[in-house]
Amino acid sequence: MFRNYLKIAVRNLWKHKLFSLINVFGLASGLTVCLLAIAHIRGAFTYDTFHPNRDRTYRILTDVVSRTNDTHPYATSPMPLAEVLKRDYPFVAAATRAVRTYGDVSGNGRVLSLLTFAVDPDFFQLFSYPLAEGRPATEPGTAVLTRQTAERFFGTANPIGKTLQQGDNGPMLITGVLAESPAPSHLRFDILISLATSAQAKLPGVFYDWREYHNGYTYVLLKPGTRPEQLEHVLPSLARRVTRGLAFAHEKGYSFRTQALTSLSPSRQDLMFTTYEPQIGGLLAELGIGLITLLMAGFNYINLTLARSLGRAREVGIRKVAGALRWQVQAQFMAESVVVALLALGLAVVMLELVRPMAFVQQWMLGSMTWDAPLWAMCFGFSIVAGLLAGLVPARILSGFEPAQVLRSQTGLRVLRGLSLRKSLIVAQFAISLVAMITLLTLMRQMNYMATADYGFRRANVLTLPLADLPADRLAPQIEQLAGVESVGATSALFGSHGDTRMARRQRNAPDSTPAFTFAVGRQFLQTLHLNLIAGTDPFSSAADSSGHRIVINEEAVRKLRLGSPSEAIGQTIWFDGAELQVAGVVADFRFTSFAWAIMPLVLRQQPGQFRYLNIAVAEGATDNVRAEVARIWKGLKPYDPFAGMWYDNHLRERHTHTDDTDFMGLLVGLAFSIACLGLLGMVTYSTQTRTKEVGIRKVMGAEVGQIVWLLSKGFVWLLLLAAAIALPLGFLAGYAILFHFAYHVSIGLETLGACFGVLLLLGSITISFQTYRAALADPVKSIQTD
Template identity: 65%
Template structure:
């Protein structure tokens, strides 16, 4: 029987080639997206599987109770907890603290910003991060690097024994290079630094007030139940906090989280790590199911559209003695056959999208492609085939042979506002909503890359200084012909905005407000064409003492209630209750951060030790010559390091244009639209074929080609219009849900909604028009010959 079902399925597949291609391609497209989601889900459960003793390793979480009795879970703990557990509880084998560090690192004449953690020596006993060479960083002022970081700093040279410099941590000696990771971990880093002994001593009770400095991991001794640790944690909290008086919270408690339960994340944690979250995985799988649902719609739609010919087949088989369950098995077998063929094509499509950067970074990077994932793919494909075929199977197998063979009416449910029409509307609605959302994202990225920030970006070259002396570099650049100004700064405008600091209007009052801080020299304001509203520019200085004079923006004047810009000049502000600064001038507001946040208070001061970038403004027409001269100067000052200068326009474009994300989303939407249009093509083809005699009669009676085209296509055009009417408001809401995260964003108007709707109509009309035009040109004698 199974062989019979397979033979019939293959025969029908070959007989109706167009419908078979549409169904197989549609199901393959949907399966491709689902397979990516399934691979990512499997990869989420593969996180941290390379660590030894993961069954007795735990991370300590902190549940913080607010004054309103709201509980917020933190992935971090107070820093003394690790030492207390290790020193006072015998069932604890090892503990490790993992503390995030910030700032640039300088090594081998390169200054790089990398992801770094300071860790206890126990880190290398608890976790299974192997070393490719050297020793772990267990001694003070030592560091181990990942292979990628070692290559960035030192190229192909051996990094062991080399030095890295950090502003706060000082000089660090590289003792080892980690082996390349195959499986992902919830801990993502570029280097691991030994936590200093001074920070490991038992701190004062005040250290227990800070519950977010770092993560604490515990390795229990073999045979120790986790209940022992769970019972010890409340006692530790009670002793440590009995003399503390919290101002912003009521208190906190600790709980354990097994290492093998960290990924995928079951809850949103404050100061969390980098494991995938259940909600995100479900959303990805939902996208895959929606795409597969579109393909299933096609299968149902086309199968039901061919109901007339299949109805006769059902009638004959029932007259011959077939029962309903046998017919259902036949149709379900055909559906599974289509699905397995689609799986083969989906695997090919999966191999084509695997190299995409977005796919590698966010979806399948680090996934173990073992037999379990292939079994999952096959089972999922079979289930998808069964679900896609169940509706046609139940409907077609229910035909009564007497009615079908007598009247040949086919499937009555396809008349009027039928199932097939609803499926077509659903397909195009989903595709159009996705297109509007993607176009909104692209327009917002383009707006952030090309919009008006309020500062000069044309003919501006930025140069990271690395370890080249800033003053020497600026002196050399000032001598070049075509250079207008040479400015220095600690940050690049349009990126992160600088460091956030608490600033007080009055030292003795509780009136602190956060302000962004950037260090610039006296050339920066004129070089970037910033407008000075009141006061004067920063003075010329080569020492940090000039940092006592600052220039602020209009927003800072408002936040600190300094009156008008003119009145603000000469007034004082306090940094960290200890440093008094005087306002030298006020600049007009400009967007110095990304468009995610509105304009905030900004303070510009001259602290030469913090300068990291040189910004060169160049005269019109001299860009090429000056760039060549600057590269020559750089080669002379830093002969072993490549020149990494960048035009400001290019910097903003690279910062805000995420082409890998949009490429992948474009691929998904392209698949969705291709499924929808191929389904529409199949329906139009079947409709024109089933009405070929009607077309012949109308032509004989004198109907024109354009009238016949309209007769055959008007129902489908109406469906496109209905889909557009439903999708436009939904697409607007989808686009707005993305834009609401930006303080400054584009609008969703006719340029977005109209363009997407026009694409829908044009492509849909071409799909419908080409098929109906061919049918309208057919010779009526060919279609009426048998009559």
């Protein structure tokens, strides 16, 4: 019986090639997105599975209670916690801390921006990140690095025994090279640095202050046989004990709780300062996008199957008269849908191979995911289920026709006031596609705004040059002598990035601290970037004053530190980064970091040891000559290193124009519109075929081609307008849901909604007119003779 069902299904699909092609392509598009999401979701449950003691390992979370009694969960915890747990509780076998460190890493004549963590010796006992060679970094002043990082610094040479430098923390001796992890991990790093006692002493506010709960992560390994409830039970009393008598600036207090390493990924709670485990919300969003795409393809299948309901209804009637039961008729239709699903799965595999090289797919969805037999079995099963669900509705409807009724005529399927089910599905398809397009265009406009907006500092004709290991005072004087160079200013980082933050206070032990961004800057920096000094003087104008004691802050820092007016702030001191600094100048507020944040306090210091870039202001018309001359000077000093100079404009564009992400989103929108247009094409094709004689008679009676086209098209045009009426307000809300996360953002107006509406009408009109114009040009004699 099943063989007969399969044979008839294949014949039916071959007979109606256009409809079959539309169904297969639509389902394949939806399956492609769904399979990517399934692979990512399955991969989320494999995080950290290679650690042998993962069932006894826990991360300590901090629940911070604000002044308004709101609770904010943090993935981080105070740095003294690990030592107290290991010292005071005998059921704790080991405890370790992982602290994110910042600053470029230099070594072997190269300076790289890397992801670095400082860890305790117990870290290598709790976690089993494999070593390719060497030993763990357990002694003070040592580090281990990944194979990729070792190659970036030292090429094919053996890195063990060589040193690296990060900031002023002293040289780090490389003791080992990490191998590729057998599974993904919630911690990502390029270098692991030993958390030495000497390094801790430099930052007492971080390592010994129980009020600092957001600087690092604490992990605990319980002894064998210890129930996790024992640790959970002691944490509330421990939190009360360590916070007793502490004065918090913005919080009432906090409490601790555990998070098992086995349940860490996917993350089921939105944590502050979280690590790199996938979030359940993001995974569900990915799956939702795939299901919506698949649902649209399912709409096509239902639509086109029901569009041919007249012929299929007579088929059903004949089958039933011949003695077929309803479940047998349903099985026939379900067999057809399964065949379509299997063909779509094959096409989806091809489409997966086409999108696999995309950076977004590699980084966020596939990564190191292994396409093994269980994963393929899941995809195969999902495809079969999708096919059965797509065929369920038409199978139920068509198998329910009464033989006597369908052999005489065909009744329409109605859902709302004469709006047929087929038409409502077309409206839904185009509405979903239009909402997706509005969302994508809003995101692209926001990215373009961040890339081209006025940041408040000079970005035109400014050449940025990474220094590598060259001292700024060696390179800058040579560049300043070039014709067309207006000024040269050194800095530790480029504006427009996230920057580096430290805590600033009015006094050393004052509770009213505020985070402040900090940049090390050199002589002529303010005039190079045209920063507006509204009070005080420029302390960086003299190269001799390099102590960093005199600083420049912005207006927001004056407000947050309550220093009065900008002129009143001059001469006052603040406690910042472990030192007491004097305010020498105040610059007007400008946007120096991500547009996701409002303007934050800013501290500019003269610290030559942290200079990593030169900003070179170039006169108009001299850009090409200056860049060539700077490249010549660079090659003379660093003949084996490539010249990496970049214009500030280009840096900001690359920083904020995420083309990989928008390309993938554009692919999804393109698939959605393709599915919708193909479904509409199928419906128009069927509609014109059923009205062939009508068209012929109208042409014989003198109707013009334009009148015929409008007659055949107007019903579908109204469907497009209805889809737009539904989608435009929904797309407006979806766009603002994205813009809500940015402190500075574009608006959604007629330029966005109108452009998307125009694309909808254009694609829809082309799809409709393609078939209706052909029908209108047909020979009326042949049309009237058509059976």
